[in-house]
Amino acid sequence: MPTKPTSVPTDWNYAPSPEGTSHIQLKKKYSLFINNEWVEPLSNTYYPTVNPATEEVLAEIAWANEADVDAAVRAARNAYENTWSQMPAHERGKYLYRIARMMQERAREFAVIETLDGGKTIRESRDVDVPLACNYFFYYAGWADKLEYAFPNQKIEPLGVAGQIIPWNFPLLMAAWKIAPALATGNTVVLKPSETTPLTALKLAEIIKDCGLPPGVVNIITGHGDTGAALVKHPDVNKIAFTGSTQVGKIIQRAVTGTNKKTTLELGGKSANIVFDDAPIDQAVEGIVNGIFFNQGHVCCAGSRLFVQENIAPVVIQKLKARMESLYVGDPLDKNTDIGAINSKEQLETIQKYIQIGINEGAEIFQTECALPTKGYFCKPTLFLNVAQSNVISQEEIFGPVLTIQTFRSIDEVIQKANNSPYGLAAGVWTDKGSRIFNLSTKLRAGVVWANTYNKFDPTSPFGGFKESGFGREGGLHGLSAYVKSE
């Protein structure tokens, strides 16, 4: 029989849809990966790595000391002198291709572990982090035997042993950014992942072992800041590549001064996202959301300073607030979650400190209505309106889901304000006018300028900053030159 003549609106909500975790294998304890072997740390010390969404311990992780670092560097030096630098370039390429393919085969496992250990949503780890990490290996695998075309009329040589220190916001992706170009150019590696997110790098170690990469070519040592410091100070390291905070970057820069070590530093940012009145507004709102709330705002190039042309500011802000209300904050493993957990308790406290500073500075705060899980480290998507250039919250990097909004009236004004920052990593420009895009992309002092999009990454494109955002470029052809010297 016919039922329901005219239907009444239903409260239609998505049922929970968590990604399964039964297929992943995690050991209770991870030691150090040196010479393709799992070795107990000489320090004899372990520390726990925690799932920030549940505060549960996932595994115990070795905490390497100076002696452990020395063992890893010696392994890398030995592999460099005796195998890797002697190997024909096309053979090096084959290993990189093999790593990329094996990562692809285990993509789901990597995505789940990345989400468990770091708190990012499964949607992002599955659709962005892992596929992109594979692509970086594929891309640099292709360069391995074509370096003479990358550096025409130059005789180039690898640097030797590269010490690489990576952050917790994109653990596997940053490992790929660092390892792939170093190996393609013939260097060997000691990689130190962040203390809060070591697991995907340690899973990558399994692949490195399984693919038959010669022992010592990639060594992975875990630990805290002192482990990284020991790596930076080690006299037999030829290159330091660091991605992380500007504060630590400065310490590294001081430590390598007066040595022969080459460095690339990819540091913080306070990037401007600029919306003009002729922009496609609904898409710009998406770009603003993607710019600041992607990966909970734990993105060095996050569009954390929004500049909106004054005549459209009310409509942009209204639409932005409405869009923010439709974001799902919660269990990072649920496929429908848009914003996951803050990476650590420490980081959550930092973000909360800045939110309080913003309130104290008299800025108008807006946070979404969403209910946060009772356990784990979560932060509501946050806007600050009526912000001045001189507010702390518009000057310092917050590294969380917090956006400051300022308005502008003229192009000159917005260029001046966007550049008026100690940082210069990225910027976004939203306009329908092509000529305006070219004008701004030459005048904005930022390593990347995105036009009508934001947070787009590609292996072929160089990435890096101006001023306190660091120096050196990663990705693309430029990424190769950071790992070679010409005679």
Place this chain on the structure above:
Amino acid sequence: MAKPFIPSEVFSNVSIDKVGVEERIARFQSRSIKNEAKHQGLRMVLNMIDLTTLEGKDTPGKVRQMCYKAQHLHDAFPGLPTVAAVCVYPSMVKIAKDSLVGSSVKIASVSTAFPSGQSTHQVKILDTQFAIDQGADEIDMVISRGKFLAGEYAFVYDEIAAIKEVCGKTRLKVILETGELPTLDMVRKASDIAIHAGADFIKTSTGKIQPAATMQVTYTMLMAIKDHYDRTGIMIGMKPAGGISNSKLALHNLVMVKEILGNKWLSNEWFRFGASSLANDVLMQIMKSENGNYQSADYFTID
């Protein structure tokens, strides 16, 4: 008489970036609709369908059969909702009316020289009046795409307003025929014109032109509805028609409506699917979720 005043926003240009729209669509498509949400969603889809036959070869017999199906989607499984409406040519409205006596299923009639709209003002008025006199509950008119593309927006506006005047309380759906509007900016402009001229619903397509109801186009129209609602508090309905032939795509459309306009729009008063083959695919999915496996298409009737 047409409305004398045309609001300025009708002629303003809302620019739309297709690449950005596609990214947003990908987000909707990556939503995972499982268990209870899927179950509920599929029933909602059934209840939002305008079961349609719009062919030169339509006969009273064909229309009567479709009207029966509209009320008895799958009698083997009791408790299912009916579709929202049947959609037919004006000449078939009377037949449908007689077949649906006592039913809650509404009768929508196309008009204004559907599908091309290439006729005189007089004919379009008469066409609409005839459909209403025959008993149509809803009118699906087409806009004059030629005039629109020639930039004669006032003509398009006046024509819609005139048809709305004939309709009175009969709900008017305005078909933009987006397959003939080459850019999303134009889709947006046509949406704004239709909404301001008095449309109760805006509808993507006639079903005669490809591409029809792509998610990009539906997204653009939903945003026009949202902007209008934010400005005025007036709800306008949306009907994607043509090309939505499977459950997954239909559910993605619901996700889009939910996330843009909110649950308020999730009823057949505000959202419809113009489709002929969608119903059976949805039925097949519902039966699959009931008993765990797919039945052959031959178990679902094809009136």
